[in-house]
Amino acid sequence: MVLLGVVANLLFALPAVVAPDAVIRLIGGGAVAEPVWPAFAAWLLILLSLFYLPAAYDPFHYRAIAMLTVLARFAGVVFFTLLHPQFALFALMDLFFGVTQGALLLLLRRAEKTA
Template sequence: MFFVVACFFFPRPMCELLHLKVPDPIIWVRTSGMLLFIISVFYIPAALDPFRYRATAIMHIIPSRACGSSFFLYSVLARGQEAGFLSIALVDLFFGVMSAIFLFLAFRTGQAPVTGASRG
């Protein structure tokens, strides 16, 4: 949520932190923050119960994290975009890999953990 808050409420300092040119109009940075927030909200049900929302849990990784990190890596390494976008790519890649590992382990066990809410 750091990127969401920073992009939406502090777009200029966020661009400076990432060593990116500040776009004109700056509303595009705020829009990115808003869209990240919306996407994040859609993943909450799958994060709470990946067995019930299996498809959403998988889409959190592929295509979301995989495409996001690939896009920014390609943009910087092959298309010459600003190096500040690498930090976005690496954050997406890190969370994508970690999510994939934990989701694989959860699905491999084949059962959802028992929580207070599911005991009834």
């Protein structure tokens, strides 16, 4: 599920690095006065997604990263819900991945304790 979330992030972020105005208009935003900042935010999302990869491959060894991966999703929900509700699509996407990744992480922890 973490890898699917990374792919979802990249589907938005990669085009936004090179054409931020087009991506923002596609998701319902207006014209951007300074496209460098949305492009840079997209670049940071790509970098953040790379940090998710160790937890995706070994959540037991990278326990802290796995927990931060889930927390980062919920931070995205708060950011887009409270500060930028016009981009509710991003809040919903982060909510979906946060809930599913959090539930799977809890199941992994329970399985680890019983094993």
